[in-house]
Amino acid sequence: MKLHxxxxxxxxxxxxxxxxxxxxxxxxxxxxxxxxxxxGRVVVKSQVLVGGxxxxxxxxxxxxxxxxxxxAAAILGMEIKGLxxxxxxxxxxxxxxxxxxxxxTNDRAARRPVFMASAAGGVDIEEVARTTPEKIxxxxxxxxxxxxxxQTRDMAxxxxxxxxxxxxxxxxxxxxxxxxxxxxxxxxxxxxLVILKEKSLLALDGKMLLDDNALFxxxxxxxxxxxxxxxxxxxxxxxxxxxxxKLDGNIGCMVNGAGLAMTTMDIVKLFGGEPANFLDxxxxxxxxxxxxxxxxxxxxxxxxxxxxxxxxxxxxxxxVAKGILAALAEVxxxxxxxxxxxxxxxxxxxxxxxxxxxxxxxxxADAAKxxxxxAQSVA
Amino acid sequence: xxxxxxxxxRLLVQGITGHEGLFHSQQMLAYGTKIVAxxxxxxxxxxxxxxxxxxxxxxxxxxxxxxxxxxxxFVSARFAPDAIYEAADxxxxxxxxITEGIPVQDMMRVREYLDQKGTRLLGPNCPGVLTxxxxxxGIIPGNIAIPGNVGIVSRSGxxxxxxxxxxxxxxxxxxxxxxxxxxxxxxxxxxxxLQMFEADPYTEKVVMxxxxxxxxxxxxxxxxxxNMTKPVVAFIAGQxxxxxxxxxxxxxxxxxxxxxxxxxxxALEAVGVKVAKHPEEIPSLLK
Numbered sequence: 301m302k303l304h305x306x307x308x309x310x311x312x313x314x315x316x317x318x319x320x321x322x323x324x325x326x327x328x329x330x331x332x333x334x335x336x337x338x339x340g341r342v343v344v345k346s347q348v349l350v351g352g353x354x355x356x357x358x359x360x361x362x363x364x365x366x367x368x369x370x371x372a373a374a375i376l377g378m379e380i381k382g383l384x385x386x387x388x389x390x391x392x393x394x395x396x397x398x399x400x401x402x403x404x405t406n407d408r409a410a411r412r413p414v415f416m417a418s419a420a421g422g423v424d425i426e427e428v429a430r431t432t433p434e435k436i437x438x439x440x441x442x443x444x445x446x447x448x449x450x451q452t453r454d455m456a457x458x459x460x461x462x463x464x465x466x467x468x469x470x471x472x473x474x475x476x477x478x479x480x481x482x483x484x485x486x487x488x489x490x491x492x493l494v495i496l497k498e499k500s501l502l503a504l505d506g507k508m509l510l511d512d513n514a515l516f517x518x519x520x521x522x523x524x525x526x527x528x529x530x531x532x533x534x535x536x537x538x539x540x541x542x543x544x545x546k547l548d549g550n551i552g553c554m555v556n557g558a559g560l561a562m563t564t565m566d567i568v569k570l571f572g573g574e575p576a577n578f579l580d581x582x583x584x585x586x587x588x589x590x591x592x593x594x595x596x597x598x599x600x601x602x603x604x605x606x607x608x609x610x611x612x613x614x615x616x617x618x619x620v621a622k623g624i625l626a627a628l629a630e631v632x633x634x635x636x637x638x639x640x641x642x643x644x645x646x647x648x649x650x651x652x653x654x655x656x657x658x659x660x661x662x663x664x665a666d667a668a669k670x671x672x673x674x675a676q677s678v679a
Numbered sequence: 680x681x682x683x684x685x686x687x688x689r690l691l692v693q694g695i696t697g698h699e700g701l702f703h704s705q706q707m708l709a710y711g712t713k714i715v716a717x718x719x720x721x722x723x724x725x726x727x728x729x730x731x732x733x734x735x736x737x738x739x740x741x742x743x744x745x746x747x748x749x750x751x752x753f754v755s756a757r758f759a760p761d762a763i764y765e766a767a768d769x770x771x772x773x774x775x776x777i778t779e780g781i782p783v784q785d786m787m788r789v790r791e792y793l794d795q796k797g798t799r800l801l802g803p804n805c806p807g808v809l810t811x812x813x814x815x816x817g818i819i820p821g822n823i824a825i826p827g828n829v830g831i832v833s834r835s836g837x838x839x840x841x842x843x844x845x846x847x848x849x850x851x852x853x854x855x856x857x858x859x860x861x862x863x864x865x866x867x868x869x870x871x872x873l874q875m876f877e878a879d880p881y882t883e884k885v886v887m888x889x890x891x892x893x894x895x896x897x898x899x900x901x902x903x904x905x906n907m908t909k910p911v912v913a914f915i916a917g918q919x920x921x922x923x924x925x926x927x928x929x930x931x932x933x934x935x936x937x938x939x940x941x942x943x944x945x946a947l948e949a950v951g952v953k954v955a956k957h958p959e960e961i962p963s964l965l966k
Contacts, residue, residue, distance in 0.1 A: 406783055408863045408893055411790050443787040484782050514782035516757055547921065558861060559835025559890050562917040566940075567957045569919045578920070583779075583836070584699075611837045611844075613806070613820050614699075642844065643820055664841065665959050 301510045302349045306389045307524050308506035311483060312490070315475035319503050322391030331372030334390040335365040341393035344371045346378065346385040349526065354423055356380045361393060386528060394504060399492035400459060401425045402472070404480045407440065413480065415439040415451070415473065419459040421492040447477040468501050483521060484514030533596050540592040542581055549574025551675050552597035552606040552635075554590070556581050556615045564609045567664055573672035576603045583614040590623025591630065598633050605636045605675035609667055612643030621649035628656060636674035640667040680881035681810035681855040682830070682872070683773065683801070684749065688814050689715045691747035691771065693754055693762045695734060696722050700753035703777075703818050704728060707751075710815040716741040738769035749773040751807065751816050756780040759803065763789050767798040774866075775816050776802035786864035793866065800866025806836040806858035819843070819856060827852020829965060830876035832869055833888035834861050834895075838916055841958045842888060849962040854882045861890065869899040877907055884910050884965050887952075889943055891917030896943040904950035912964045913947050914955045915940045 303311070309319040322338065324347065325331040335342045346358030353359055358380050362368035368390060378385045401421035407414040418436045420428045428435055437458035439451045452470040461469055472493065480488040487509040494504050515522040527535050537544035543558065547565075551573045555561035558580045565575040577600065581593050597606055610620050620641070640661040641649045650660065659674060661667035690707070694700040695717025705728060708714050714732050723736030735741035738750065750766040752759055752774065759778040766774045774793075781803050793800050801808060807817010812826040824843040831853050833839040839858050846852065857872050859865055869887060876882045885907070889896040896915065903911055918940040944954050953964045 406787070406863065411787055411864050413784075413787065442791065443784070444791050481784065484784055486783060511782050511784065513756065513780045514784070545921075555837075557835065557837030559833075559838035559888070559916045560841060562890060562920055563835075563838055563841070563914075563958060565920070566916065566918045570956060575919060611840050613837060613840055614818055643823065643840065663959055665957060 301512055301515065301522075301525055303508040303510065303524060304347045304349065304387070304526065305345065305506055306347055306387075308488075308508040309503060311479055311508060312476065312488075312503055312506050315479045317472050317475045317479070317490070317503050318501065319506070320391040320394065322389055324387050324389050325372060326376075326387055328369045328373035328376060331388055331390050332365045332369035335362065335368035338390070338392045342368050343391050343393050344368055344375055345389040345391065346375045346380060347387040347389055348380050348383045348385055350381045350383060353380055358385065391504075394494055394502060395497035396492075396494045396504075397497050398495040400461070400494070401436070401491045402476065402493045403487065403489035403491065404476060405487045405489075410440055412443055413441040415441060415447070415455060415477070417455040417459050419461075425491055441477070446481070447474060464499070465495065465501055472501060472503070479508075483508065483518060484511045485509060486511050533599055536592075537579075537596055540589050542579065542589065542593050542596070544593075544596060545578040546600065547575050547577050548602075549576045550602050550604040551671050552576045552579075552600065552603040553609070554579050554581060554593050554597060554606065555609045556583065556585065556611065556620075560609065560611060564607065564664070564668070567668040568607065568671060571665070571668045571672045573668070573675060576600055581615070581620075585615055585623070586619050587623035587626055590620050591627035594624065594627035595631055598631050598635070603635060604678040605638065605671050606633070607667060607671040608637065608639040608641075609664065610641050610643075610649075612641070612646055612649075616645045617641040617643060617649030618645040618652060621652040625652065625656060635678060638667055638671040638674060640664065680879055681813060682875040682879050682882075683808050683855060683857060684810050684814045684816045686711075686713070686813045688816065689713055689746055689748045690814075690816055691715065691738065691741050691745070691750040691766070692717045692732075693738065693750055693752045693766065695719055695727060695732065695753070696725070697753055701727065703753065704732065706818075706821070707815050708732075710821040712814045712816060715745040715747050738765045738771065742769045742771060747771065749775070749816060751775040751777065753777055756782070760785040760789050763800065764792065767793055767796050772798060774798060774800050775805070775807050776800060776866075777805065777807060777818060778802070779804040781862070783862075783864055786862065790864055790866065801857065802860040802862075802865060804862045805860030805865070806839060808855060808857045809853070810855045811853055817858065819858065823847060824856060825852035827854065828881060828883040829853050830872070830879065830882035830885045831856040831888070832872035832876070832885070833858050834890050835888055835916060836861075838888060838958065842886060842914070842961055845959045846962055846965075851962055851965065854879060863893065869895050870902045873899060873902055873907060873911070877909060882909065884912070886961055886965070887911055887913045888958075889913065889915045891915070891920050891940050891943075892938045894938060897946040900946040900950045900952065903947075903952060911952045912955060912961055913952050914958055914961060915943045915947075
């Protein structure tokens with residue numbers, strides 16, 4: 301789960317990381333009021349869950365409250381990478397001496413959290429990572445020991461941070477690490493962490509990604525999810541605990557298991573078709589879940605055929621068949637359906653579907669070919 | 680012969696009185712697996728599965744009473760890390776964790792702890808391990824596989840079933856089929872299994888089923904080039920997956936342009952591994 305900049309910074313602040321004292325506005329008038337309260341120049345920042353906001357014109361400086369209102373009005377009307385801007389953060393403008401990058405994430409290969417710091421922070425950090433990776437200092441953390449003080453000094457030394465900032469930098473590192481651990485983040489990042497002309501450090505921007513699997517122990521964080529930022533079908537899918545991703549093709553796919561679902565997409569493409577979605581109904585899915593999944597697939601108007609590929613293990617094919625029948629009765633789709641059932645209770649499942657006017661297939665390759673042909677005949 | 684489990688495996692089931700634990704224990708028992716004990720805190724002293732399996736309150740008590748040498752975990756994600764620690768502390772050398780959805784940071788701590796103790800973990804979020812004709816420790820349907828000379832290691836669940844089934848249709852069987860699970864941090868990886876298959880005299884060929892995300896397949900390719908004398912056939916799922924999207928498994932995500940199917944296929948083909956276009960092509964590549 302992604303958090304907005306303002307949400308991430310509020311969390312960091314709880315762990316002692318200094319952040320600008322701005323606020324969020326949903327209207328231009330509110331933005332003006334915040335700018336008046338803050339006094340002086342402000343930065344108006346679009347709050348959308350994509351990168352590259354600055355380059356898209358979604359972050360702008362305003363010298364007066366009136367200008368803040370105008371700028372906010374412009375940004376609130378924007379779309380950035382297809383996402384409409386509904387909120388802006390109004391922060392006081394900072395007097396920046398240097399921009400530092402500081403972040404922590406999971407290093408999958410090392411099986412440990414890794415802290416990263418660079419003196420070359422700011423918008424081009426990805427370019428730095430690509431062209432001059434030696435400018436990024438990496439420190440791995442023992443997950444059982446946690447972050448040690450000497451490691452924060454190693455980072456400060458590694459980025460040539462002047463000694464006068466070491467103490468504050470170390471506190472920020474410890475705060476960020478605690479935020480990462482206690483919120484079950486997969487990424488906690490400050491970019492940039494700036495050295496102000498006033499000789500102190502400030503987290504100007506913040507980004508957090510949370511582990512969806514850990515939200516059960518963070519109900520407060522789970523509530524921060526911005527459903528406005530998701531495709532409605534994906535929100536609906538999450539309600540039924542389905543794993544769904546919309547794609548651009550015209551063959552809807554319903555499969556049990558992520559690996560098999562991806563394979564089914566691959567094989568559709570191999571035989572000349574384009575999958576309309578990734579959909580994993582998970583293990584042990586019952587009729588109700590299957591019906592919800594089919595409704596979600598058919599809500600996509602591009603779908604010209606649906607392919608069901610179910611390999612029964614924990615999932616019982618007869619349960620899936622019942623779900624398909626229930627959904628068919630409710631949705632009454634007019635696209636062809638290809639079904640392949642193998643494994644636990646497959647015969648019972650096939651018998652249930654015998655009268656449902658569906659195309660049946662024996663092998664995976666056969667199912668994919670039939671689905672591609674069916675989609676072409678409709679299109 | 681086989682790897683990891685065989686007819687001498689004495690299995691302990693953690694979470695045996697739960698819905699899934701009980702169902703799959705029944706299946707494993709019917710397959711011939713020696714289930715010697717179950718553990719559910721608070722239900723010690725009961726017997727389950729028609730009075731065949733005693734239930735204990737703790738792993739320690741179960742191991743002392745029955746000499747269990749492997750454990751399988753059917754406990755929900757929020758309690759699973761504790762179940763793993765408990766099994767390891769009871770001295771069980773091999774733990775299979777079926778549970779899906781364990782937080783990544785929990786798994787980093789678990790893995791670090793197990794490495795220090797020298798305990799082997801398979802999973803989490805995996806279908807377990809099947810040695811056809813001898814023992815099933817997990818949820819792989821027993822009837823889709825027959826004994827044979829192919830070693831199988833896979834990151835996926837149902838996709839593995841698909842491959843076992845395709846092999847069986849061609850009369851081909853497995854020494855052992857290992858599902859290592861799709862989570863980003865797990866216990867046993869491809870290289871561990873390739874090494875065991877290389878050392879197992881009854882395994883003549885190996886099938887490796889990978890998917891997008893991470894770099895384990897690339898590392899396996901390097902290992903194969905250096906250490907494997909037996910032929911390896913591979914399949915990689917997720918060739919059409921768009922980057923940056925999480926495809927169900929925590930593992931099935933492409934991060935920052937690395938871990939794509941194309942990269943993995945290239946790495947494997949470069950070291951002489953035959954890569955199937957789709958799973959049903961695997962049997963013909965093994966011939």
